[in-house]
Amino acid sequence: MGKIIAVAVPKGGVGKTTTAVNLATSLAIAEKHILLVDVDPMGTCSQALGISDKDVKGGIFDVFNFSKSIEQVTHNTYIPNMKFIPSRLKAYLDEERLSKLAENKLLLRNILRSEIFNYDYIIIDCPPYLRGLTTSALLAADSVILPIRQEFYSLTAATKLFEHIEWIKQHGNSLLQIEGILLTMYESRTKVSTLAQGELLKQYSSQLFKTVIPQNTTLTEATFNGKPAVLFNATAKGSVAYLQLAEELMQRENHF
């Protein structure tokens, strides 16, 4: 029975999409059955996978407005074991209407929990804010991964997400857990690294993944080639780190 993991934190550009896409791909490489779901209206997962609009039959929002079934929007990908539901939105005006639809906060939970027997993991990429679709994702998920960078704003954002998780646990998902905090874009031996490490270790040390994702331009280079870094160049240090993260995650299954 599959585990649903949301990748979320209310801060922009900290590697949520990079983590969702590369973790999902790494797990698929390890022969787990994976569903990647993009609930960010900006549709960045499609870009990360090199999937253009014309190849897309429908997205999660079509399921939200009951115009398509989940089967109709679940796409095979060129990655064995990995399926994908994009967040295709035809125009920004759809976004207005559909953010109203997403106010049925438990709809995503019902949709995805009907799918968990088909997958080992369902990974949800969230937008950089708390309300709306992120709330739906947190209500749907078994656990959440928080990617953060070594920056002051990430620390506040993590705190806000933890407060939001408390609200979520009292409003429909009492079993939601923290899968872990993932340090991304990591650089050691900078002034900022020292400042951030001080705060991080103080507040969150018990929840940090052992795996740390290093700053590695290959991760960005891959996006220009429309492929996850772990496929574009599996030996780059950023790719190796995501493969290690998948290992760390899978190790936890063995403890049940």
Place this chain on the structure above:
Amino acid sequence: MGKIIAVAVPKGGVGKTTTAVNLATSLAIAEKHILLVDVDPMGTCSQALGISDKDVKGGIFDVFNFSKSIEQVTHNTYIPNMKFIPSRLKAYLDEERLSKLAENKLLLRNILRSEIFNYDYIIIDCPPYLRGLTTSALLAADSVILPIRQEFYSLTAATKLFEHIEWIKQHGNSLLQIEGILLTMYESRTKVSTLAQGELLKQYSSQLFKTVIPQNTTLTEATFNGKPAVLFNATAKGSVAYLQLAEELMQRENHF
């Protein structure tokens, strides 16, 4: 009569807040009368300025729900010539209610246009998405600055914003202009730099600011000290770049 400039692009972590705060401060250092307005519910401008919640009498959302006047939420800062309206939100549940309030899309325009005789520039920091408050900011603004990084996703985001601007011009702000595209976190001589430069120069070369903001850890270091980088360390290359950006902007006044 003041010029209202929105700092916006629907991509996270590209330096919107860093640009809004450091540009506003640089203009204030140049003795322009400045109002900085934060419309991102995450309240990052307050963090950038080192202003904590207890020092805040109210924010832009209190004006949106008619519980405070704009005078009551306009704060002096420790920066001469610069005033500040924070985006203080007491709890994320306020965020739900207040994103409904912000659906009165022209409200921010009416509020800020009543203030333009008090300032040379009003700078608005926007969240990393198009709808809601960014739409209100674009309806309010004379022009928009788009900060982008050398990354694939920034290019798509810029395209989406340009499409949105066309919609804005037909729905209440026909005079909205592009102030410019600002390249941030710039690093030369990387593989990614070459890839991004190719696309950027192809699509947007005529709209790029001459000023480019280099990757400079001082800009992040300053946030741990609750000060804009241009005050924290005016000679760091990132700070110098923002002072130059202010110069480039002010030069344009002389052409009227």
